[in-house]
Amino acid sequence: MPLTADVKAELIAVRDPRPTARVAELTALLRFSGGLHSIAGRVAVEAELDSDALARRTARELMELYGVRPELVHVQGSMAAGGPRYAVRVIEAGETLARQTGLLDPRRRVVRGLPNRLTTGSRPDLAAVWRGAFLAAGTLTDPGRSAALEVSCPSSEAGMALVGAAHRLGVAAKAREVRGIPRVVVRDAEAIRAALAAMGAVRAAAAWDQVRQRREVRAGVNRLVNFDDANLRRSAQAAVAACARVERALEILGEDVPVHLEEAGRLRLAHRDASLDELGHHADPPLTKDAVAGRIRRLLAMADKKAEADGIPGTESAVPAGAAD
Numbered sequence: 001m002p003l004t005a006d007v008k009a010e011l012i013a014v015r016d017p018r019p020t021a022r023v024a025e026l027t028a029l030l031r032f033s034g035g036l037h038s039i040a041g042r043v044a045v046e047a048e049l050d051s052d053a054l055a056r057r058t059a060r061e062l063m064e065l066y067g068v069r070p071e072l073v074h075v076q077g078s079m080a081a082g083g084p085r086y087a088v089r090v091i092e093a094g095e096t097l098a099r100q101t102g103l104l105d106p107r108r109r110v111v112r113g114l115p116n117r118l119t120t121g122s123r124p125d126l127a128a129v130w131r132g133a134f135l136a137a138g139t140l141t142d143p144g145r146s147a148a149l150e151v152s153c154p155s156s157e158a159g160m161a162l163v164g165a166a167h168r169l170g171v172a173a174k175a176r177e178v179r180g181i182p183r184v185v186v187r188d189a190e191a192i193r194a195a196l197a198a199m200g201a202v203r204a205a206a207a208w209d210q211v212r213q214r215r216e217v218r219a220g221v222n223r224l225v226n227f228d229d230a231n232l233r234r235s236a237q238a239a240v241a242a243c244a245r246v247e248r249a250l251e252i253l254g255e256d257v258p259v260h261l262e263e264a265g266r267l268r269l270a271h272r273d274a275s276l277d278e279l280g281h282h283a284d285p286p287l288t289k290d291a292v293a294g295r296i297r298r299l300l301a302m303a304d305k306k307a308e309a310d311g312i313p314g315t316e317s318a319v320p321a322g323a324a325d
Helices: 002-012 019-032 053-066 094-101 123-137 156-168 188-198 200-222 231-236 237-254 259-270 276-282 289-310
Strands: 036-038 044-049 071-075 085-090 139-142 149-152 174-178 181-186
Touching: 019 044, 019 053, 019 094, 019 123, 019 200, 036 094, 036 123, 044 053, 044 094, 044 123, 053 071, 053 094, 053 174, 053 231, 071 139, 085 181, 094 200, 123 139, 123 149, 123 188, 139 259, 149 289, 156 181, 156 200, 181 188, 181 237, 188 200, 237 289, 259 276, 259 289
Parallel strands: none
Antiparallel strands: 036 044, 044 085, 071 085, 139 149, 149 181, 174 181
8 A cells, every 4th residue: 555655754754862662652563563572482573574674663663662683574464464564573571571572471471562651751752653553564554434443453452552642642543343253443534634743754744634635626526517506505615626627717718718708817816715606795796696697608719619719628627537427
């Protein structure tokens, strides 16, 4: 998923200097990317990651924070896994590391969720928890009806801990199970943008939100572009596309445009979100909505006729992609 890769590339570059935030991020990453294994009777900590850059960054954090030298292994991923995978393993001193990071409790029991000190930490620590979890097992889908930011979880307890961290960050998230896999899902568009920004993916959040807004406008245009006089009062969104045609019409006609048609076109451009009825009230003298609609239709028809005669693109060429579907 290109969006997911962009978000992760930005998050990999985030460097929070606070030790507690670094520990929170690394612990969450280890918990959501594999966690604990038993190798030759010894406790091993392993993270299976989807990029070499992330694997090397994780190894560096382990060395700097805990003084362990992990093993880096290239794992051949399956089609379901989406390509090559990279394992970061700590076998020597693996149990000690597991206790230090809170993956094992003092009685050597596996912590199925996240250490309590992380989920009740400061806002930067909570953001770091989400950053680590997303780097390990997160995905972001395109804006639209099915848009979602999701994190696959190793257990339902880990999912609930992540939901709690999200709520403390002011992000609405829900835990659910899909095909037997616990997941934490953020679906609200504003919540997705807020989650991305909180994690540190500021550029990705802005880009995602821009695409979302553009698609929402196009969706509105697609619903209303074939409106008739009976629903013109609800055409505020469709006016966005109409303005593009009017601007093109005035450009095509230039000085040849009749004054009364030019005035109607300029009125449309000056009040882009107004209904035709409202445009009529802005005119001097006032016009009915039918009169405004008629003048704009004649303006567009005259421009399209001239464009056809001159062999140049007509007013429809200025309509955003998808608006004429």
